[in-house]
Amino acid sequence: xxxxxxxxxxxxxxxxxxxxxxxxxxxxxxxxxxxxxxxxxxxxxxxxxxxxxxxxxxxxxxxxxxxxxxxxxxxxxxxxxxxxxxxxxxxxxxxxxxxxxxxxxxxxxxxxxxxxxxxxxxxxxxxxxxxxxxxxxxxxxxxxxxxxxxxxxxxxxxxxxxxxxxxxxxxxxxxxxxxxxxxxxxxxxxxxxxxxxxxxxxxxxxxxxxxxxxxxxxxxxxxxxxxxxxxxxxxxxxxxxxxxxxxxxxxxxxxxxxxxxxxxxxxxxxxxxxxxxxxxxxxxxxxxxxxxxxxxxxxxxxxxxxxxxxxxxxxxxxxxxxxxxxxxxxxxxxxxxxxxxxxxxxxxxxxxxxxxxxxxxxxxxxxxxxxxxxxxxxxxxxxxxxxxxxxxxxxxxxxxxxxxxxxxx
Amino acid sequence: xxxxxxxxxxxxxxxxxxxxxxxxxxxxxxxxxxxxxxxxxxxxxxxxxxxxxxxxxxxxxxxxxxxxxxxxxxxxxxxxxxxxxxxxxxxxxxxxxxxxxxxxxxxxxxxxxxxxxxxxxxxxxxxxxxxxxxxxxxxxxxxxxxxxxxxxxxxxxxxxxxxxxxxxxxxxxxxxxxxxxxxxxxxxxxxxxxxxxxxxxxxxxxxxxxxxxxxxxxxxxxxxxxxxxxxxxxxxxxxxxxxxxxxxxxxxxxxxxxxxxxxxxxxxxxxxxxxxxxxxxxxxxxxxxxxxxxxxxxxxxxxxxxxxxxxxxxxxxxxxxxxxxxxxxxxxxxxxxxxxxxxxxxxxxxxxxxxxxxxxxxxxxxxxxxxxxxx
Numbered sequence: 001x002x003x004x005x006x007x008x009x010x011x012x013x014x015x016x017x018x019x020x021x022x023x024x025x026x027x028x029x030x031x032x033x034x035x036x037x038x039x040x041x042x043x044x045x046x047x048x049x050x051x052x053x054x055x056x057x058x059x060x061x062x063x064x065x066x067x068x069x070x071x072x073x074x075x076x077x078x079x080x081x082x083x084x085x086x087x088x089x090x091x092x093x094x095x096x097x098x099x100x101x102x103x104x105x106x107x108x109x110x111x112x113x114x115x116x117x118x119x120x121x122x123x124x125x126x127x128x129x130x131x132x133x134x135x136x137x138x139x140x141x142x143x144x145x146x147x148x149x150x151x152x153x154x155x156x157x158x159x160x161x162x163x164x165x166x167x168x169x170x171x172x173x174x175x176x177x178x179x180x181x182x183x184x185x186x187x188x189x190x191x192x193x194x195x196x197x198x199x200x201x202x203x204x205x206x207x208x209x210x211x212x213x214x215x216x217x218x219x220x221x222x223x224x225x226x227x228x229x230x231x232x233x234x235x236x237x238x239x240x241x242x243x244x245x246x247x248x249x250x251x252x253x254x255x256x257x258x259x260x261x262x263x264x265x266x267x268x269x270x271x272x273x274x275x276x277x278x279x280x281x282x283x284x285x286x287x288x289x290x291x292x293x294x295x296x297x298x299x300x301x302x303x304x305x306x307x308x309x310x311x312x313x314x315x316x317x318x319x320x321x322x323x324x325x326x327x328x329x330x331x332x333x334x335x336x337x338x339x340x341x342x343x344x345x346x347x348x349x350x351x352x353x354x355x356x357x358x359x360x361x362x363x364x365x366x367x368x369x370x371x372x373x374x375x376x377x378x379x380x381x382x383x384x385x386x387x388x389x390x391x392x393x394x395x396x397x398x399x400x401x402x403x404x405x406x407x408x409x
Numbered sequence: 410x411x412x413x414x415x416x417x418x419x420x421x422x423x424x425x426x427x428x429x430x431x432x433x434x435x436x437x438x439x440x441x442x443x444x445x446x447x448x449x450x451x452x453x454x455x456x457x458x459x460x461x462x463x464x465x466x467x468x469x470x471x472x473x474x475x476x477x478x479x480x481x482x483x484x485x486x487x488x489x490x491x492x493x494x495x496x497x498x499x500x501x502x503x504x505x506x507x508x509x510x511x512x513x514x515x516x517x518x519x520x521x522x523x524x525x526x527x528x529x530x531x532x533x534x535x536x537x538x539x540x541x542x543x544x545x546x547x548x549x550x551x552x553x554x555x556x557x558x559x560x561x562x563x564x565x566x567x568x569x570x571x572x573x574x575x576x577x578x579x580x581x582x583x584x585x586x587x588x589x590x591x592x593x594x595x596x597x598x599x600x601x602x603x604x605x606x607x608x609x610x611x612x613x614x615x616x617x618x619x620x621x622x623x624x625x626x627x628x629x630x631x632x633x634x635x636x637x638x639x640x641x642x643x644x645x646x647x648x649x650x651x652x653x654x655x656x657x658x659x660x661x662x663x664x665x666x667x668x669x670x671x672x673x674x675x676x677x678x679x680x681x682x683x684x685x686x687x688x689x690x691x692x693x694x695x696x697x698x699x700x701x702x703x704x705x706x707x708x709x710x711x712x713x714x715x716x717x718x719x720x721x722x723x724x725x726x727x728x729x730x731x732x733x734x735x736x737x738x739x740x741x742x743x744x745x746x747x748x749x750x751x752x753x754x755x756x757x758x759x760x761x762x763x764x765x766x767x768x769x770x771x772x773x774x775x776x777x778x779x780x781x782x783x784x
Binding site for chain 1: 411478668676681684685696700702703705710724772775776781
């Protein structure tokens with residue numbers, strides 16, 4: 001076994017290349033607020049420009065095929081890209097792009113040639129950014145119960161309905177959307193996916209007021225929105241994966257969303273918090289207290305287990321091995337341990353962790369943001385209860401036979 | 410990065426699986442369990458014949474010089490039995506202890522026989538004031554001319570019953586440091602009494618004015634602890650891999666049972682409360698597995714492994730115990746029927762919880778490794 005992200009001479013040269021490119025292309029004025037809601041439009045534009053630059057090199061979506069604007073890079077080089085971005089406080093992509101992260105791998109499985117050629121290159125080159133539209137006021141965990149309709153009318157589908165907990169600040173170009181194409185059809189056999197251009201008439205986007213919009217630091221959303229569709233005419237060729245075949249497409253999408261692809265980002269906040277606890281302020285350090293020390297070790301262990309689950313998933317997916325429960329297992333672990341860590345931070349460090357005050361809030365507000373976001377983070381992608389349902393099915397003890405996910409990259 | 414087993418490891422895994430299936434199946438293990446302290450007649454010779462007694466030793470001492478990950482792959486499979494652990498006590502912990510502490514002459518004299526399986530070691534460290542810290546070792550060897558005299562006892566010694574040689578950690582008479590003595594298990598005055606109860610393979614060893622030849626002082630007087638720590642570092646994750654195997658077996662049993670057992674007209678695996686128990690088991694299994702194998706990889710590649718080893722020990726010990734607990738939640742009544750086999754694991758998970766230090770101790774070590782202990 002080899003757990004190392006150790007560079008071969010070739011990889012080492014690649015790292016030097018990446019680091020050099022980033023040094024030249026990441027603006028010095030780029031900011032890293034704890035909460036992405038504090039990212040200005042100018043800051044967002046800087047990130048998009050950086051994304052386009054990365055995209056030109058196939059580095060924005062490094063594992064996607066080159067013919068669709070990806071880099072077709074091996075896992076080790078992907079690691080280097082994630083790593084080098086994380087080193088300067090950025091994620092890959094450097095902005096929220098649910099379409100790229102989740103729709104693109106799904107379209108690669110389910111899209112026809114025309115879909116792949118039309119939708120994937122702009123995403124992979126960072127020319128567009130995309131949202132995913134799944135949840136509705138009356139369909140959260142029960143995704144198959146969505147009510148937004150898309151009724152065929154000549155060369156278009158006419159979309160009506162409301163989606164919630166959508167996207168991010170500063171808009172999107174396309175929305176990857178699950179809709180009902182056969183309102184009278186049988187459950188699971190009435191759904192389809194549309195790639196909806198967001199500039200069509202009849203779409204309105206209204207921000208929601210939430211505890212946090214989710215996501216850590218620079219990769220966060222900033223805001224989540226309600227999206228209303230009012231007789232929106234979407235070109236029929238934007239339907240991906242076949243009419244009324246949407247539930248099978250959803251299985252692939254959800255596999256990605258449930259963490260199957262294995263994100264590599266570790267929980268920086270934990271390691272930074274541990275360092276902060278070691279600092280001496282007015283002659284006192286939190287680690288002087290034996291009880292605090294033992295809780296910090298518990299936090300470290302949890303962070304490490306979560307990191308190792310992510311590493312395993314990443315390795316599984318990028319070596320094309322079959323996966324079953326691992327995606328949901330990672331996601332469940334990350335959520336539950338996050339909540340537990342937030343409580344430990346509050347217990348260890350006191351009310352300081354609740355403020356983002358410049359003088360009193362630890363780690364420039366990052367701990368305060370984590371206190372809120374650990375709670376928000378419990379539901380995106382599936383509640384912890386749904387994740388347990390998924391794990392059970394994949395293990396083969398659930399209500400249904402184990403579902404096979406599509407082959408993902 | 411590559412988290413798969415290499416070809417050698419796959420062969421080891423296959424032959425170990427075959428061994429557990431055909432030579433050490435549930436009936437054999439239950440029979441062994443019924444005669445406490447019983448030697449693993451035949452099984453030991455078979456394991457030695459497969460070369461397992463020499464895996465953790467270099468070729469110059471008759472071993473095959475395998476990596477610790479290779480060794481761990483073997484022990485993960487043995488843990489699925491769970492096959493009793495004299496192999497660990499002798500061929501891993503004992504062998505590595507001699508390798509790290511003994512003089513060259515002693516290594517040449519003893520290790521080839523350990524590698525062949527003819528010499529069976531057991532390490533006697535802990536005492537009535539139980540613990541794995543050096544200051545908790547009180548037993549003192551009295552100098553008697555060129556020899557030593559030993560009176561007192563060691564408690565909770567693993568796999569002493571079948572051992573030919575005991576490696577006994579003692580306080581040097583001067584009080585400075587710890588020494589290691591090799592004591593023949595059959596020497597006059599040595600008594601091994603296997604403890605009965607909810608534990609397995611654990612004994613009290615008493616020494617009644619036992620004469621130990623000066624040549625049987627292992628290595629240098631007063632310097633044993635450093636060597637022992639160096640030996641424990643690679644031995645611990647091998648023990649962890651055994652626990653990973655135990656978790657795996659409990660997981661497989663629980664999945665199978667929740668599919669087959671029917672209540673209220675359907676398999677119990679369809680009840681979400683039962684599913685939650687199984688999910689706990691798979692989480693413990695995977696947490697133990699990946700912390701263990703990362704620590705092994707660090708050891709094999711010469712990276713500083715201390716923090717990972719302590720973490721693996723802490724995680725794997727708790728995981729094995731709790732995986733068994735949740736296994737019992739899934740199985741209910743049938744789980745406590747000894748013939749069913751789950752209790753073999755339950756008992757083993759408790760028996761091994763403290764071996765080489767309990768989770769609490771290893772988390773303490775982690776505080777130092779993480780730089781949390783104020784200077």
